Amino acid sequence: MDAIPPITAGADARAPRPPRSLHRFANPGRFLRASGRVLPWLTAAAIAVLAVGLAWALALSPPDWQQGETVRIMYVHVPMAWLAMGGYLGLALASATALVWRHPLADLFARELSPVGAVVTALCLATGSLWGKPMWGTWWVWDARLTSVLVLFFLWLGHAALTRAFDEPDRGARAGAILALIGVVNLPIVKFSVDWWNTLHQPASVTRLGAPAMHVDMLYPLLVCALGFTLAFAAVVLARTRAAVMERRIRALELARARREDGGATP
Amino acid sequence: MTQHWAHVAVSYALAALAFGGLGLGAWMRHRAARRRLAVLDPRASAARDGSGGDGTA
Numbered sequence: 387m388d389a390i391p392p393i394t395a396g397a398d399a400r401a402p403r404p405p406r407s408l409h410r411f412a413n414p415g416r417f418l419r420a421s422g423r424v425l426p427w428l429t430a431a432a433i434a435v436l437a438v439g440l441a442w443a444l445a446l447s448p449p450d451w452q453q454g455e456t457v458r459i460m461y462v463h464v465p466m467a468w469l470a471m472g473g474y475l476g477l478a479l480a481s482a483t484a485l486v487w488r489h490p491l492a493d494l495f496a497r498e499l500s501p502v503g504a505v506v507t508a509l510c511l512a513t514g515s516l517w518g519k520p521m522w523g524t525w526w527v528w529d530a531r532l533t534s535v536l537v538l539f540f541l542w543l544g545h546a547a548l549t550r551a552f553d554e555p556d557r558g559a560r561a562g563a564i565l566a567l568i569g570v571v572n573l574p575i576v577k578f579s580v581d582w583w584n585t586l587h588q589p590a591s592v593t594r595l596g597a598p599a600m601h602v603d604m605l606y607p608l609l610v611c612a613l614g615f616t617l618a619f620a621a622v623v624l625a626r627t628r629a630a631v632m633e634r635r636i637r638a639l640e641l642a643r644a645r646r647e648d649g650g651a652t653p
Numbered sequence: 654m655t656q657h658w659a660h661v662a663v664s665y666a667l668a669a670l671a672f673g674g675l676g677l678g679a680w681m682r683h684r685a686a687r688r689r690l691a692v693l694d695p696r697a698s699a700a701r702d703g704s705g706g707d708g709t710a
Contacts, residue, residue: 429676440665456657459664466668505671513664520657618672625679632686639693 414631417491421628428621436614442607450604457604459517464592465612466510469619470538471573473503477545478570481563491627493559494634496566497549498626502619504542511535522586530579531587538576541569 443461450457477499484492514532515525526532545562552558580589591599592608600608 444661444665454657455661458661462664462668502675505675509668509671512667516660516664520660615668615672618676622672622675622679625676625683629679629682629686632683632690636686636689636693639690643693 414491414635418628418631421624425621425624425628428617428624432614432617432621435610435617439607439610439614443611447607448601448603453521456517456520459513460604461608461611462615463510463513463517464608465615466506466513467535468612469615470503470507470510470535470542471576472616473499473506473619474538474542474566474569474573477503477542477566481566484559485563485567491631493555493563494630495623495627496545496562497559498630499623500542500546500549500562502623502626504539504546506615506619507535507539507542511539518586527586529585529587530583531576531585534572534576534579537572538569541565541572545569 440461443458447458447461449455477496480492480496480499483489484496511532514535518527519525545566548565549555549558549562552561577590579585580587592605
C-alpha cells in the first residue's frame with residue numbers, strides 16, 4: 387500500500403478522463419514501483435551504449451577531409467540538438483496532458499524535465515560554439531539557426547523558473563504548461579531556419595527527406611551516440627521525477643504530522 | 654591544418670560533466686527522499702521497496 391496523497395482528488399471533475407494507460411500511472415505508488423524496475427536497466431543501457439558510441443566516435447570514426455578531427459564534436463553536438471528539440475516536444479505533450487486531463491504526474495514530469503532540457507540545449511550551444519570557432523572563425527553569429535536555438539534555451543529556462551515561481555505548485559504548473567505550449571511554435575523555426583533563411587549554419591545532413599548526406603562511417607557512430615544520450619536523458623528525467631514524487635509525499639506527511647501536533651497542542 | 658583537439662576534448666568533457674552532474678544530483682535527491690520517507694512512513698516505504706503492500710493509493 388502506498389498512501390501517497392490523493393493528488394487526483396482536487397482534479398477538476400469536468401476534465402476529460404485520461405486514456406487508461408495514462409491513468410494507471412496517476413497512482414504515484416504504481417509509478418514508483420514501475421519506474422524503480424525500469425531505471426536500473428535504463429541507466430545500464432545508457433552507460434553501455436554511450437561507452438560504445440563515444441569510443442567509436444573518438445577513436446574509430448574517420449576524420450573529415452575538410453574539418454579534420456574537429457568533426458568529432460558532431461557526435462556530441464548533434465545529439466544535444468535533437469534532444470533539445472525532441473525533449474521540448476515531450477515537454478509540450480506533458481503540458482497538454484496536464485492541462486487537458488489534469489494528470490498529476492505530467493505536471494511533475496514537466497517540472498523535472500525543463501532543467502535537463504535547459505542543460506542539453508546549453509550543451510548544444512556550447513559545443514556548437516566550440517565547433518564554429520575553428521570552422522567559421524567565430525564563436526557566435528546571429529544567424530537564424532543559432533538565434534532560434536538560443537530562444538529555445540530561454541524557453542526551457544523560462545519554464546523551469548516559472549513552474550518554481552509560485553507558492554502554489556498548481557498555479558506554477560499551469561503557467562509553465564501554457565508557456566511550453568506557446569513555445570512549440572519555435573520548433574519548426576529551429577528545424578527549418580536553415581532552409582528558410584540564408585544561414586552560416588549548414589543545412590540538415592541527417593534528418594532530411596532524401597538519404598543522409600553523410601558517409602556510414604560517420605552516420606553509424608552518430609546514431610549510436612544519439613541513442614546513448616537519449617537513454618541517459620530519459621534515465622536522468624525518470625530519476626528526477628521519482629525523487630519529486632517522493633519529495634511531494636514527504637511534504638504531505640510532514641504537513642499531516644504538523645497538523646496532528648498542532649491539534650494535539652490546542653485544548 | 655591544426656586538429657583542434659582542445660575543442661573536441663572540451664566538448665566531450667562538458668557533456669560528461671553535465672550528464673554526470675545531472676545523474677549524481679538526481680541520485681542524491683532520490684537517496685535523501687528515500688531515507689526521509691523511511692523515517693516518516695516506514696510501512697509505505699517497505700511496500701514501495703517490494704517487501705509488502707498492494708500499492709493502491
